[in-house]
Amino acid sequence: MAFNPLEEKGIPLEKQMRNWHQIVGEPYNKTEVDCYTRTRQILMNGIEVQAWGFKHQMNRFLADIDYNDRANISRIGRIENTQQMTANWMGPADQSVLETTLGYEQVAVDLTAWLAQNEPDKYVKETFDFGLLEDFDHLYRYAQFAYMTEGIEPDDIVQSKTDVIVGRPTQHHHNCNGLRLRKHYGKNNTSPQTKVNILTVLSGEQQTHNFYAEHGFMYGDHVLRETYAEIKDVEEEHVTMYESLIDPNETMWEKFLIHEFTEVCNYYTCYEDEVDERIKKYWEVALNMEIGHLQMAAEMFKKYEKRDPEEVIGKEIFIPCRFKSQKPYVQKILEAEANKRLAPEGEFYKSYEEIPNDWASYKVQEKVAEISAPSENAIRLVEIYHDRDIVSANEGLKRKETEILDKGLQRVAVAHNTVIPEDLERMIEKHESRKKETEKLI
Ligand SMILES: [Fe+2]
Ligand SMILES: [Fe+2]
Ligand SMILES: [Fe+2]
Ligand SMILES: [Fe+2]
Numbered sequence: 001m002a003f004n005p006l007e008e009k010g011i012p013l014e015k016q017m018r019n020w021h022q023i024v025g026e027p028y029n030k031t032e033v034d035c036y037t038r039t040r041q042i043l044m045n046g047i048e049v050q051a052w053g054f055k056h057q058m059n060r061f062l063a064d065i066d067y068n069d070r071a072n073i074s075r076i077g078r079i080e081n082t083q084q085m086t087a088n089w090m091g092p093a094d095q096s097v098l099e100t101t102l103g104y105e106q107v108a109v110d111l112t113a114w115l116a117q118n119e120p121d122k123y124v125k126e127t128f129d130f131g132l133l134e135d136f137d138h139l140y141r142y143a144q145f146a147y148m149t150e151g152i153e154p155d156d157i158v159q160s161k162t163d164v165i166v167g168r169p170t171q172h173h174h175n176c177n178g179l180r181l182r183k184h185y186g187k188n189n190t191s192p193q194t195k196v197n198i199l200t201v202l203s204g205e206q207q208t209h210n211f212y213a214e215h216g217f218m219y220g221d222h223v224l225r226e227t228y229a230e231i232k233d234v235e236e237e238h239v240t241m242y243e244s245l246i247d248p249n250e251t252m253w254e255k256f257l258i259h260e261f262t263e264v265c266n267y268y269t270c271y272e273d274e275v276d277e278r279i280k281k282y283w284e285v286a287l288n289m290e291i292g293h294l295q296m297a298a299e300m301f302k303k304y305e306k307r308d309p310e311e312v313i314g315k316e317i318f319i320p321c322r323f324k325s326q327k328p329y330v331q332k333i334l335e336a337e338a339n340k341r342l343a344p345e346g347e348f349y350k351s352y353e354e355i356p357n358d359w360a361s362y363k364v365q366e367k368v369a370e371i372s373a374p375s376e377n378a379i380r381l382v383e384i385y386h387d388r389d390i391v392s393a394n395e396g397l398k399r400k401e402t403e404i405l406d407k408g409l410q411r412v413a414v415a416h417n418t419v420i421p422e423d424l425e426r427m428i429e430k431h432e433s434r435k436k437e438t439e440k441l442i
Pocket of ligand 1: 051
C-alpha cells in the first residue's frame with residue numbers, strides 16, 4: 001500500500017522533546033553489529049547534520065516570516081540536533097577512526113550504487129556512477145592503512161558485502177572546480193525521487209567530508225594524515241558535484257519540504273530494513289517525528305507559496321537508502337568506467353584518452369602531487385608489510401586488478417610515486433612466491 005506521509009499521523013512537534021537518556025541511547029557492539037546497521041547509522045547522522053544546518057539557513061535567509069513560524073523552524077532544528085546525536089552516538093567509543101572511515105566509504109559505495117539503479121534521470125544516474133568509482137577507490141586506499149596501523153582486515157568492517165580493490169585511482173579525482181559543476185535539474189519537471197536521491201547522497205558526502213576534516217589529524221603517521229587530507233579534498237569535490245545537480249531556483253520553502261520528505265523516506269527505509277530490534281524501534285520513532293516536521297513544512301509551504309505540496313513531493317515515499325551488497329553492479333561499472341573523466345557541464349563524461357592536453361584538471365593534479373600522491377604511497381608502504389596491497393574480492397576480480405589499474409590510470413599528470421600496473425604485478429608475484437616458501441617451511 002502506498003505510504004503518503006502527508007496523510008499519516010506522525011508525532012506532533014510539541015511531543016518530540018526527549019530526555020538526555022533517550023537522546024544519547026546506547027552504542028552498538030562493533031564486533032556484533034551488522035555492517036548495514038552501521039551504514040544506516042552513519043548515513044542518518046549525515047542526513048541530520050544537513051537537516052539541522054538547513055533550519056539555521058532558513059532563519060538566516062528568510063526575511064518576511066511570522067514570528068510563530070520562525071519559532072517553529074527553530075524548534076524543528078533543535079529536534080534535528082537531538083536526532084543527530086542519537087544516530088551518531090550509536091557508534092561505540094572503541095570503534096577507531098579508521099574503522100569508522102571504512103564504514104563511511106562503504107556507505108558511499110553501496111548507497112550510490114543503489115541510487116544509480118533507482119534513478120529515473122539518466123544524467124543524474126551517470127553522475128552517481130562516476131562518484132561511485134571514486135569512493136570505491138577511497139575504501140581501498142584506507143583499507144591499506146587500517147591493516148598497517150591497526151591490523152584490521154577490510155572484511156572486519158565491510159563483512160564481505162563490498163569489494164575492496166583498486167578503482168579509479170584517487171590521485172585522478174582532483175579536478176578544476178568548474179569541471180565538477182554539473183547541469184542542474186529543472187525543479188518543475190523532475191521527479192521527486194531524483195530530488196530525494198540527490199539530497200540523500202549529498203548529505204552523506206558532506207558528512208564524510210566533515211568526518212575526515214575533524215578526525216584525519218588523529219593519527220601520528222604522516223602519510224595517513226596526508227591521505228585523509230587528499231581524500232577529504234575529493235569529498236569536497238563530491239559535495240560540489242552533487243549540490244550542483246539541484247535547481248537553484250527552488251525556494252527555501254520548497255527546499256524545506258524536500259528536506260523533510262527526504263528524512264521521511266530515509267527513516268522509512270531504515271525502519272523497514274533494520275535487523276537490530278532496539279535500533280529499529282528508534283528508526284520508527286524518528287520516522288514519526290519526521291512526518292510531524294513534513295506536515296508542518298507543508299502548512300508553511302501552502303501559506304507562503306500558495307501551492308499544493310504534492311506538486312513538489314508527490315503522493316508517496318521513495319526508498320533512497322536500501323543497503324545491500326552491490327558487488328555485481330559495482331564491478332560492472334568498474335570494468336566499464338574506470339577511465340572516465342569529467343567533461344564540461346552538460347557534456348556528460350569522457351574517457352581520459354578523449355580529453356584534450358589542456359584539460360583544466362591536469363594543472364590541479366600536477367600541483368597537489370608535485371612532491372608525491374599520499375594515496376599512492378599507501379600501496380608503496382603496504383608492500384613492506386604484506387608484499388602486496390590489501391584486497392578483498394573474489395578470485396575472478398582479483399585476477400583483473402592490474403587490468404583495472406591500467407584502465408583507470410592516466411598517462412598525463414601522474415605522480416612520480418605512482419604504482420603502475422607493472423609494479424602491482426611484481427607485488428602480486430612476490431606475495432605468491434612468499435606464500436609458497438612459507439608453505440614449504442610448514
Ligand atoms: Fe531529522
Ligand atoms: Fe570517499
Ligand atoms: Fe565521496
Ligand atoms: Fe526533520
